[in-house]
Structure formats: C-alpha cells, structure tokens
Amino acid sequence: MSGELRILPVAFTARRPQRMIERHIVAYRRQWLIIVSGFFEPLFYLLSMRAGLGNLVGKVSVAGTQVPYDAFVAPALMASSAMNGAIFDSTGNVLHRLKYARIYDAALATPMSPTDVAMGEIGWALLRGQLYSISFLGVMAALGLVQSWWVLMALPACALIGLTFAGIGFAGTTYMRGWADMDIVNTATMPLFLFSATFFPAASYGSWAWVVQLSPLYHGVALVRAANAGVWTASILAHIAVLLLVSIIALSIAARRLDVLLRK
Amino acid sequence: MTTGAFRVAGWHLALYRRLWRMNLLSSFVQPLMYLLGLGVGVGALVDRNSASGATLGGASYVAFVAPGLLITAAMALGAIESMWSVMGGLKWQRGYHGIAATPLEARDIVLGHGVWIAVRCGLSATAVAAALAYFPDTRSWGLLPAVPVAMLVGLSFAMPIMAFSINTETDGAFAAIQRFVIIPLFLFGGAFYPLSQLPVGVQWIAKAAPLWHGVIVARGFTTHSAGALWAVGHLAYVVAFAFAGTTLAVRNLRRKLYS
Amino acid sequence: MTESLIVARQLVKRFGEFTAVDGIDVEVQRGEAFGFLGPNGAGKSSTMRMIGCVSPVTSGSLRLFGLDPATHGAQIRRRLGVVPQLDTLDTELTVQENLWLYGRYFDLSRSEAKRRAKELLEFAQLADRADSIVDHLSGGMKRRLSIARSLINEPEMLLLDEPTTGLDPQARHVLWDRLYRLKQQGVTLVLTTHYMDEAEQLCDRLVVMDQGKIVAEGSPRELIDRYSTREVLELRFTAGTNEALAPQVQGIGERQELLPDRVLVYADDGEAALAATHARGLQPESALVRRSSLEDVFLLLTGRTLAD
Ligand SMILES: Nc1ncnc2c1ncn2[C@@H]1O[C@H](COP(=O)(O)OP(=O)(O)OP(=O)(O)O)[C@@H](O)[C@H]1O
Ligand SMILES: [Mg+2]
Numbered sequence: 024m025s026g027e028l029r030i031l032p033v034a035f036t037a038r039r040p041q042r043m044i045e046r047h048i049v050a051y052r053r054q055w056l057i058i059v060s061g062f063f064e065p066l067f068y069l070l071s072m073r074a075g076l077g078n079l080v081g082k083v084s085v086a087g088t089q090v091p092y093d094a095f096v097a098p099a100l101m102a103s104s105a106m107n108g109a110i111f112d113s114t115g116n117v118l119h120r121l122k123y124a125r126i127y128d129a130a131l132a133t134p135m136s137p138t139d140v141a142m143g144e145i146g147w148a149l150l151r152g153q154l155y156s157i158s159f160l161g162v163m164a165a166l167g168l169v170q171s172w173w174v175l176m177a178l179p180a181c182a183l184i185g186l187t188f189a190g191i192g193f194a195g196t197t198y199m200r201g202w203a204d205m206d207i208v209n210t211a212t213m214p215l216f217l218f219s220a221t222f223f224p225a226a227s228y229g230s231w232a233w234v235v236q237l238s239p240l241y242h243g244v245a246l247v248r249a250a251n252a253g254v255w256t257a258s259i260l261a262h263i264a265v266l267l268l269v270s271i272i273a274l275s276i277a278a279r280r281l282d283v284l285l286r287k
Numbered sequence: 288m289t290t291g292a293f294r295v296a297g298w299h300l301a302l303y304r305r306l307w308r309m310n311l312l313s314s315f316v317q318p319l320m321y322l323l324g325l326g327v328g329v330g331a332l333v334d335r336n337s338a339s340g341a342t343l344g345g346a347s348y349v350a351f352v353a354p355g356l357l358i359t360a361a362m363a364l365g366a367i368e369s370m371w372s373v374m375g376g377l378k379w380q381r382g383y384h385g386i387a388a389t390p391l392e393a394r395d396i397v398l399g400h401g402v403w404i405a406v407r408c409g410l411s412a413t414a415v416a417a418a419l420a421y422f423p424d425t426r427s428w429g430l431l432p433a434v435p436v437a438m439l440v441g442l443s444f445a446m447p448i449m450a451f452s453i454n455t456e457t458d459g460a461f462a463a464i465q466r467f468v469i470i471p472l473f474l475f476g477g478a479f480y481p482l483s484q485l486p487v488g489v490q491w492i493a494k495a496a497p498l499w500h501g502v503i504v505a506r507g508f509t510t511h512s513a514g515a516l517w518a519v520g521h522l523a524y525v526v527a528f529a530f531a532g533t534t535l536a537v538r539n540l541r542r543k544l545y546s
Numbered sequence: 547m548t549e550s551l552i553v554a555r556q557l558v559k560r561f562g563e564f565t566a567v568d569g570i571d572v573e574v575q576r577g578e579a580f581g582f583l584g585p586n587g588a589g590k591s592s593t594m595r596m597i598g599c600v601s602p603v604t605s606g607s608l609r610l611f612g613l614d615p616a617t618h619g620a621q622i623r624r625r626l627g628v629v630p631q632l633d634t635l636d637t638e639l640t641v642q643e644n645l646w647l648y649g650r651y652f653d654l655s656r657s658e659a660k661r662r663a664k665e666l667l668e669f670a671q672l673a674d675r676a677d678s679i680v681d682h683l684s685g686g687m688k689r690r691l692s693i694a695r696s697l698i699n700e701p702e703m704l705l706l707d708e709p710t711t712g713l714d715p716q717a718r719h720v721l722w723d724r725l726y727r728l729k730q731q732g733v734t735l736v737l738t739t740h741y742m743d744e745a746e747q748l749c750d751r752l753v754v755m756d757q758g759k760i761v762a763e764g765s766p767r768e769l770i771d772r773y774s775t776r777e778v779l780e781l782r783f784t785a786g787t788n789e790a791l792a793p794q795v796q797g798i799g800e801r802q803e804l805l806p807d808r809v810l811v812y813a814d815d816g817e818a819a820l821a822a823t824h825a826r827g828l829q830p831e832s833a834l835v836r837r838s839s840l841e842d843v844f845l846l847l848t849g850r851t852l853a854d
Binding site for chain 1 (some may be wrong): 317320328329332333335338339342394462466467469474480489
Binding site (some may be wrong): 038039041045046049050124126127128130131132133134135136232285286287 | 561595596600602619621623624626628630634635636637638639643647648650651652653678694699
C-alpha cells in the first residue's frame with residue numbers, strides 16, 4: 024500500500040506474504056528436481072576442496088587452532104551457498120515473475136500488497152535456503168567437519184545471510200531492464216564468493232584486510248565459522264549488526280521499488 | 288567450411304554488437320577473479336606447504352592454475368553459447384527459421400554458430416592470456432599456443448551441447464547441464480590440482496571429458512614441458528568431441544527445420 | 547435509495563507528460579451494468595486500472611464503495627473482481643490451481659477456495675481441463691479462466707476490460723448469459739468493449755470516451771435516439787465508385803456518411819430514402835435498410851472509422 028504506515032520500515036506492513044510462498048510451493052511440486060539439484064553445487068565445491076586442495080594446502084589456522092583445509096572452507100561454503108541460493112531466487116526467478124510471467128500483476132489486483140509480494144519472495148528464498156543449509160550441515164557432519172554442537176547456530180546465521188542477499192537481489196532486480204542484466208549479478212557475486220575469507224584467511228590480505236569487511240558475505244562467513252568452532256567473541260555482535268542493517272535497507276528499497284513498478 | 292557458414296557467423300556478430308560489453312566483462316573478468324582468489328590467495332597457502340611442490344611438478348601454484356583457468360573459461364563460454372541462444376534461435380526469436388527460409392542450410396547454421404563460438408572463445412582467451420602475461424609469475428610464451436587450445440576445448444563442449452539443445456524442448460535441462468556437467472568438470476577436471484589427488488574412479492570420469500586433455504596440454508605449453516606428439520594425441524581427443532558434436536548437430540537441425 | 551459504488555470527479559491519469567485520462571466524471575450505482583466505449587488509446591483501461599486500485603490517481607477524486615483507493619486499496623480490492631485486458635494467469639500452474647491459489651490471496655480458507663474453484667470450473671466450461679497447465683490452453687480458454695478467476699471472491703463489483711475479445715461466438719453468448727445472471731444477483735458490472743452489440747446487450751448505461759475525455763453518456767437507446775436517426779440505409783456501389791457516386795445521394799435523409807466500403811444514409815424512413823436513391827437513377831449493387839445501432843453513434847462521435 025502506498026499511503027499507509029510509511030513511517031514504519033516497510034517490511035512490517037506485510038500482512039499476507041505467506042500466500043506468495045504457498046503459490047511457490049504448489050508451483051514447485053512439479054519441479055522438485057530443480058530444488059534438489061541446488062544442493063549439489065556447494066557439495067561439489069566441498070568435495071573438490073577436500074579431496075583435491077586439502078593435501079596441497081595442509082593446515083590453516085582458525086581462531087588460534089590449526090584445522091585441515093576442508094574444515095576451514097566448509098563453513099565458508101555453507102555461508103556462500105546461503106548467499107548464492109538467495110541471490111538466485113531473488114534475481115532470475117523474480118525477474119521472470121515480474122517482467123515475463125507477470126505473476127505479481129495478478130496478485131496485486133487482490134488484497135495483496137507489493138510489500139506482501141516482496142516479503143513473500145524473500146520468505147520463500149529463506150525457506151529454500153534453510154533446506155540447503157540443513158542438508159549441507161548433514162554432509163559436514165558426515166564428513167567429520169563439525170567441530171562443536173554450536174554449529175546448529177549456523178542455521179540462523181545462514182538465514183540472516185539469506186535475508187540480506189535476498190533483499191539485495193530483489194532490490195537490484197527491480198532496476199533490471201531484461202535478461203542481459205543477469206550477467207551483472209554473476210559478475211558481482213563472484214568477487215564476494217572468492218574474497219570474503221572463504222578460501223583463505225583475511226589475514227592473507229595483509230594491510231588490505233579491511234577491504235574484505237565491505238563484503239556482507241565476509242560477516243556471514245565469520246558467523247558460520249564461529250558457530251562451527253564454538254568460539255564466540257564480541258565481534259559476533261558487530262557481524263550480526265552489519266547484516267541486519269544491510270537487510271533492512273535492502274528490503275525497504277525492494278518493497279518501494281516494487282510499488283513503483285507495479286502500481287503505474 | 289562454406290561461405291554460408293561465415294554469413295551466419297556474421298549474423299551472430301551483428302546480434303552480439305548490442306551485448307558485448309557485459310559479455311566481455313563476464314568472460315574476461317570472471318577468470319581473472321578466480322586467478323586472484325584461488326591462484327594467488329590459496330596459492331599463498333599452497334606454496335607455504337613444502338609437501339606440495341613435488342605434486343605440482345615444481346611450479347608455483349598460481350602458475351599451475353593459470354592455464355587451467357584459461358581452458359575452463361573457454362569450456363564455460365562454449366557451453367553457455369550453445370544452450371539458450373540455440374533454443375532462442377529455434378523457439379523464441381526464431382532466427383534459425385528466418386535463416387532456413389533463405390538458401391542457407393542446416394550445415395551453414397551449425398558451422399556458422401561454431402565459427403562464432405570459436406571466435407568468442409578465442410577473443411576471451413586472448414584477453415585472459417594477455418592479463419596472465421602481465422604478471423611475472425604466469426608470464427610464458429606457452430600462452431600463445433594455449434589460446435587455440437582454448438578455442439578447441441570451447442568447441443568440444445559447444446558442439447555436442449548444441450546437438451542436444453536443438454533437440455530439447457524446454458530450457459530446464461540447461462541448468463542441469465551447468466550443475467551436473469560444467470561445474471563438476473570445472474572443479475574436478477584438473478584445473479586446480481593434479482588429477483592424481485582424486486580417487487581413481489573419479490580420475491577416469493574426469494579424463495573421459497575433453498576438458499582435462501585441454502588443460503594439461505595448455506599447462507604443458509606454459510610450463511614448457513609438452514612433447515609435440517603427446518600434445519597432438521590429447522588434442523585429437525578434444526577435436527573428436529567437437530567433430531562428433533558438429534555432425535550430430537547438423538543432423539538434428541536438418542530434421543528439426545525441414546520435416 | 548441507490549448507492550454509488552464508483553464516484554469519480556475530474557479524474558485524471560498522467561503517464562509523465564502524457565494525459566491518458568483527462569478529467570472524467572463517472573458515477574456507477576450498485577446493481578448497474580456500466581460500459582466504457584471508445585477507440586484504441588481512449589483511456590478506458592487506464593480508467594479501469596484506477597478503479598481496480600492498481601494504478602494511483604494523478605488528480606481529481608475517486609471513491610469506491612465510499613472509500614479512497616489511496617488509503618483503503620486492500621479493503622476495496624477485496625470486494626472487486628478484475629478481468630484485465632491482457633490475461634495475467636499464472637502460466638506455471640494448472641487451471642485448477644490458478645483458481646484456488648487466487649482465492650487464497652483473498653484469505654479464503656483452502657477448502658473454501660477449492661470448493662469455489664470447482665464450481666467456477668463448471669462456470670468456465672473448463673472442468674475437463676482442470677489439471678492442464680495454463681500455458682497449454684487456447685486463447686479463448688485462458689480468457690474464460692480469467693473471468694472465472696475474477697469471481698473467486700464473490701465480488702460485489704466486477705471490472706471487465708474487453709472480456710470477450712478472443713472468444714468465439716458461442717463462448718461470447720455463454721458469457722453474456724453468465725454476466726446477465728450475475729447482474730440479476732445484484733453484482734455491479736463495469737466493462738469496456740469494442741463490440742457494440744455487446745454494449746447494447748449488457749449495458750444499462752455507458753459512456754463513450756475519446757482522447758481521455760467523455761464525449762457522450764446515456765443508455766444505449768438514449769444515445770441512439772440522440773445521435774442517430776431511426777433507420778440507416780447502407781448502399782454499396784461497384785468497387786471503387788463509392789467516392790464518385792457519394793455526392794449524388796446528397797440531400798437524401800438527414801445525413802450521409804462515406805465509409806471505405808459503403809455509403810450510409812441516415813434517415814427516419816430507410817425505405818423512402820432507398821426509393822429516393824433509385825429515383826435519382828443510382829443503381830447500387832446492394833442496398834440494406836436497418837435500424838440505427840450503437841455503432842452508428844460510435845462512428846459519429848469518435849470520427850467515422852475506428853481510430854488506429
Ligand atoms: N503504463 C503506461 N505508460 C505510459 N503510457 C501509457 C501507459 N498505459 C497506457 N498508456 C497510454 O495511455 C493511453 C490510453 O491507454 P489505455 O490503455 O487506457 O487505452 P484504451 O482505451 O484501453 O485502449 P484499447 O482499446 O486499445 O485497450 C494510450 O495512449 C497509452 O499509450
Ligand atoms: Mg484497453
């Protein structure tokens with residue numbers, strides 16, 4: 024709704040985002056293979072790092088202790104797959120529904136509001152992301168890469184990562200002109216994936232390490248790593264704060280832009 | 288090669304003129320980011336580990352990875368360029384039907400698209416090679432012959448996938464090819480570490496695909512360790528894929544357009 | 547006492563510099579069937595979208611059920627059924643899912659939504675296609691599904707933007723019948739159409755729009771009486787000679803109109819006009835006397851032929 028409750032962060036005015044999620048659940052019942060296949064990409068990365076690079080790299084130090092390379096990258100891959108999944112769900116799929124399938128136009132002729140639509144899409148991305156996070160955690164446990172029970176906290180951490188990137192992805196998609204712009208998404212997520220202390224410690228950057236902090240994924244990786252190690256420090260709060268802040272800004276932009284686009 | 292094929296390639300060029308900026312970004316910047324992230328970043332960890340020197344044949348890790356990235360980038364580009372754009376030509380924008388209504392034939396369309404993909408792979412491999420030549424660690428005369436190897440690898444994936452894309456009805460399978468063929472080969476195809484690190488069964492699967500053959504030949508060139516006969520043998524395997532794919536694609540397209 | 551469901555005063559819709567709807571006044575009563583006619587680009591759909599609360603009003607005032615769409619959009623939309631000009635069906639879902647999931651957007655319980663979906667499948671004569679993916683339906687079937695979907699919330703007012711475009715004659719008559727029944731149940735109908743017979747059949751009252759403005763308003767009968775004669779004589783001459791012969795009918799009837807394919811003579815007595823034509827020695831290939839229709843009014847008001 025355009026006029027109502029604009030003082031509140033726009034995300035809180037969503038009343039029926041669950042309807043959008045219900046629609047996706049029904050639609051994907053026939054395409055569950057697509058959902059399942061999303062699980063394999065991070066798994067392939069993990070296995071490749073473990074089998075191939077593990078011997079070459081040897082041990083890496085995390086929070087003062089030496090861990091095998093696969094135990095070092097596994098939490099980071101879990102975090103990045105939460106990012107990738109959220110981006111994927113909130114860009115290409117949303118662009119399709121927004122511009123080509125025009126699913127939102129139909130929804131907005133009902134009591135659904137643009138905020139409901141935006142929050143529904145983001146909720147769906149989170150739901151799907153949690154599915155992947157849980158299965159990835161299972162694989163980590165099976166491979167002996169879990170270091171403490173605290174690792175369960177990695178799930179809410181991944182939900183927060185998902186929220187952040189689904190928001191960013193959705194907001195960005197509302198500015199896209201067409202499919203060609205999807206290349207920007209790939210080119211933008213790749214440096215985040217590679218340079219968020221995912222594959223090597225931030226300390227490797229020496230005096231440039233602060234640049235890494237600009238990547239929201241870096242904060243997510245730090246959270247998941249802390250969860251897996253079971254070592255909590257005050258910096259955790261800062262990481263959470265950064266992610267929360269980015270998601271609130273991104274979600275507000277997303278809902279407002281959707282309003283502009285759909286209610287012409 | 289027919290002149291018709293070159294006319295079709297020209298058609299692709301005309302379409303591409305509207306998109307080249309973004310494409311250049313993804314096919315040039317992405318491999319370099321991997322080089323920086325994995326080659327340099329992980330390289331520091333690898334080179335620190337004294338045990339790994341022997342496994343890599345004495346090369347630094349970044350020098351080991353660089354030719355692998357050159358080749359995998361060509362594979363990815365070749366694969367992408369033979370999926371959605373082929374389906375688009377047949378189903379969405381229907382450009383192929385437009386061409387088929389002229390004296391040009393299925394063979395011209397397939398070869399023309401192949402020429403175009405080879406050019407794209409060659410251009411982006413040249414750009415990546417130029418960037419690699421800039422850094423002392425990865426500088427090598429072997430980068431020059433590595434570029435045509437990248438073009439062949441690009442075709443060895445593009446042509447069989449094109450044959451598939453012509454026949455397939457929906458684009459759902461493309462994502463599956465990406466996820467279950469291209470990405471696993473990228474990760475397990477010998478670009479980031481010697482295949483000897485992997486279980487034997489996985490090694491054989493990796494060796495069955497043309498990627499690994501292209502990677503070790505390119506690496507042989509850049510590290511000056513390639514024998515001529517050895518290189519020709521591996522490249523023949525790569526070319527066989529491109530050739531078989533082309534034959535199949537022509538056959539499939541002929542059926543699709545004229546039946 | 548009648549209740550106004552739509553009250554628009556000096557309603558304006560602008561897209562950037564361009565004014566699509568230029569200060570119209572409209573009032574629609576509960577239970578009425580109200581039509582918007584007008585050539586392509588007249589501003590009908592823009593008006594309908596404002597009424598549907600999916601397009602903000604640029605200026606002027608609009609009240610629906612006495613509520614302001616800018617602040618009570620959701621409450622208003624809950625009571626509306628909308629069939630947009632272009633189908634917005636969910637092509638990834640089946641026919642049945644399209645209906646009941648849409649019902650869920652209105653907060654219907656799942657069982658209630660599915661029950662109504664089943665009824666509406668019969669209504670749209672799509673029961674045997676219930677499990678087809680929408681993408682595989684024909685254009686006319688999609689249209690019928692759109693109309694059925696708009697009824698899932700049992701709306702008080704139905705907005706139909708060119709509801710029968712793309713339907714075959716059978717389906718059109720079936721739809722007219724359904725709409726007529728809905729009207730009898732008290733549902734208010736607001737529709738746009740390019741079919742004059744449809745407007746005459748369905749609408750109690752209509753407005754003719756042109757370039758964003760209302761150029762005439764009334765019941766179909768009133769409009770015909772006001773803007774046309776009782777009868778029309780249609781003359782066809784040998785191809786290519788229409789233009790040359792047209793001046794020779796001047797003075798017959800009240801008014802003459804030259805169309806690309808025929809010459810129209812407006813007269814209260816068509817037979818007399820035909821006799822006068824023959825008396826002047828003109829030999830048309832065919833001549834037809836008919837009652838004046840809304841189409842004649844439309845042609846007069848919006849400039850001869852359908853624009854565009
Ligand atoms: N979103 C938009 N942005 C810019 N201009 C628009 C937009 N929507 C409609 N218009 C313009 O407003 C004018 C009126 O359009 P509208 O769709 O209301 O016409 P219409 O009477 O429904 O015509 P038709 O009979 O062809 O459906 C047209 O000139 C159209 O180009
Ligand atoms: Mg219209």
